[in-house]
Amino acid sequence: MKNFLLRSFGAFTLLFLFSIHLFSQGQSTTQGKEFWLSYGLNAGRSATGDMLQIRVVATKPTKVTLTFTQDGTTETFNVSAGQVYTRTFDSSEAPKIYNPAPGGTSKRSLHIVSDELISVFAINISSATTDATNVLPVTNYGKAYRHMTYKALSGSYDGYTIIAAENGTKVSEGSTEVATLNKGEVYTKYVAAGDMTGTLITSDKPIAYFTTNSCVYIPTETGACDCLFQQEVPIHSWGNKFLVPITKRGRERIRVVASQDGTTITQTGATIISHPGTGSLSLNAGQFVELEAALSDGGCYIQSDKPVAVASFLMGMDNVSLTYRNGDPAMAWVPPIEQTVMNVALAPFVATGTSVLKEHYALIVTPTATKNATTMTIGGGTPEALSGGTWTDNAASGFSFYSMPLKELTATYYFENAAGLSVMGYGLGGYESYYYLAASSARQLNPAFYINDIHFEDANGQTYCAGEFKVRGVAQMPLKSGSDAITWFIDGQEQTDARGKLEWTIPSLSLNTPHEIKMVVKAAYNEVFTLTTKITVVDPKPLKISGDPYICPPAQSTTLKAESGPARYQWFFNGDSITGETKQEYTVTKDKAGKYTVIGYYGKCQSPMSDTVTVIDGCKAILKMAYDGNGYTSG
Known part of the structure; x- marks a missing residue:
């Protein structure tokens, strides 16, 4: 067993990770307090030490407990705010959470519980066949999924792995019940040389669902072979509008799966590779269309009249159409464009063992209109513009994307855009890669x-x-x-x-x-x-402002104070908002004498503008008037 506790600005040894802040109170994200995890077959290999690892990211001090369902073994550790905990499973532990062929029902799962919100990531890493996934909390589970994958290589297996979050969970594939699971129990199905894309999996209680494909060629005739490992979102979080960004490799395959009969899909920027009918892209439930999109065409914008799922696939290194050849098959879930967040912190994955991964990137997607407002902060530095890449605009969607190389392997990268962004993570090496959704919201979109x-x-x-x-x-x-x-x-x-x-x-x-x-x-x-x-x-009223409006020497400033009540304030000087001045009090220096107003924010509600207070650089004058019979005199 190996345990590592690293500070967020220290040396990171594994996994492309993220943590998310600034969410509204109720928004669903990939942070949570309870998670379930299980791994699938990787290229037919047995589970070994240094092959399976997780990372836990905390934004508040927390206690985290890991429990192996198979034997009840438990361990607890503390993670401070801004720290990352890395857990590598040794050769005696890995088989307790790894599901070999032929599959079936087992207790090969890991239960992760925290006192505070955390993010969890998992990686299945082996020589020249690696993939990673973010791990979703139980609050994001559902009761209906459709499998997303690619055709497994001859001698390999397409598969899915399910974990029950509650006792007595009945699981069905199509109309056939395949398992009844208690809390933490696992059902894994493998199909030799299979492609189960579109298969409907339902349950009577929420479940965790993972694609666990042991090895694929993408496209099917092009080497080389890598595993696919991706936790999927339930159908109720599928969407209708997607921008599929393209990595620096220049070209990717895309699959779009329909949730309902009579789904019409339109796409801009891609070439249709295959679909079940002819003419327009009209799909019934479980059917899928496969596309190929290029970086030179600005990626692919997909729309549908009913909810669909979209995944992007890196292609094999032997594909001669690639403009950049490093890498191999990998799979990433593509979020609908509604599922953005405001900021993301992440760090590059560093290759371990026999892995040959050499390059690591953040693939950032954000509205075109505000793309240049996207900033990054490296380590303890100051915010700056993105560098090392170029923006690619997709006019049809109104979104743009940027491949940002992550070269500082011992630092965190912090990306921010108030208009929203989502981030994919990918890494490349000779015949090896990973690709997955690194950060997005997880709102329920339907219903x-x-x-x-x-x-x-x-x-x-x-x-x-x-x-x-x-x-x-x-x-x-x-x-x-x-x-x-x-x-x-x-x-x-x-x-x-x-x-x-x-x-x-x-x-x-x-x-x-x-x-x-x-x-x-x-x-x-x-x-x-x-x-x-x-x-x-x-029903807010204009705020009242208190404070001395005179700056009388030797004083160099005066402090204005708005009345209490709002969660946030915004001060104005001569009618213009003052950047960053959002507190209840504002100090005016003598060189900034003028007219001041303030508004208050109560959640989604804004107060009317306050009355104006005019600050004067000088002492308050007191004028005394008297009438001496001939006129007024002052003193």
Whole structure:
């Protein structure tokens, strides 16, 4: 057993990692407090020491406990804020979490529990065949998945690995029940030389789902062979709009899987390699289209009228169409463009053992209009513009992407853009690579609802200004028959006028008390989705400003103070906002005498502008007037 505890600005020895901050209170992310992990077959090899590893990233001090389901062995460690814990499993431990062929039911899983929010990453690394994945918390699990993969090489296996989060979980493939699992138990299926893309996997309780393909050629006729290892998101987090960025290798394969019959897909920038029909890209549930996109064409923009899943695949090193040949097959889940975050911290993966990985990159996706506002900070440095690459614009999507080389192997990289970004991570070497989604949001997109165009998870815990509230629901799925397939509630009371509707309006809500807004969706396949958010409504007035408006020598400044109440403030000087001045108090120096105002922010609500306070560089004058019978005199 090997344990390492490294400071975030210290030497990182494994895995492309990230941590995410600045989320709204309710937004789902890949951070969590409880996780399940299990590994799949890697090129037919047995589990050995230094092959399976995890990293735990903490943003607050926390205690983390690992438990091997197979024998109940438990260990606990502490991680301080800003530290990273690396755990490498030795030759006696690795077989307890690694699933060899032929698969079946087992207890080969690892349970990870933390007192505070953490991010977890896993890697399956072996000579010339490596892949990594972020590990999703149980809050992101679902009951319906469709397999995403590529055709396994002859003599290898396509596979999936499932972990139950609750006792008595029934798992089905299509209409056939394949396993009943208790908490922590694993079901693994392997198909020799198979390609199970689109296969429907359902359960009656939430499960963790991993693609565990032992070795693939991509395309099928092009060497060389690498494993695929990727935790997948459930169907309820699939989306309708995607920008697929392209790595510096210049060309990738893409697969798009439909969740429902009659799904129409449009794409810009790619070549169609295969699809089930002719003419337009119309897919039924479980069918997929394969595309090939090039960096020179700006990547690929994909849209659909029903939720789809998208994955991008690195191709084999022997593919002569690649403009940069290092690397080999690997798979990354591509998030919908709605699933952005504001900032990401990550560090490059350093090759270990017999790995030949030499280059490491962050592939950043952000809106084109604000791409130049993207900054990076290396280690303890100051924010600066991205360097080492160039922006590639995709006009159809309005997004751009940038491959940023990560050369400082002992430093963290911090990327930020207030307009939102997502990040993929990839590494390249001779006949070896990894590629995976490094950072995005994990909002539930289907079903979902929005309040004044704010996603219900982002709205949770927020404060809104008094007024009417426009509610818009999304339920792109076969629904149970009848008007009660969609119902709405405010503070536990059904809004009968909104029954069966996706769009309706709340005229008003009472002030200064939390209100729960709930949407209940009944799907045709007997699953019920209950979505809730809590908001508070206020009616803010212009803030009052206190403080001496005179700067009288020898004083060099005066301090203005806005009244209490808002979560954040914004001060203005002569009508212009003052950058960075968002606290309750603001100190005015004598060279900045002028007119000052302030507004307050209460969550999603902004107060009216305050009355103006004019600061004067000078002492307060007191003028005394008297009438002497001939006129006024002063003194």
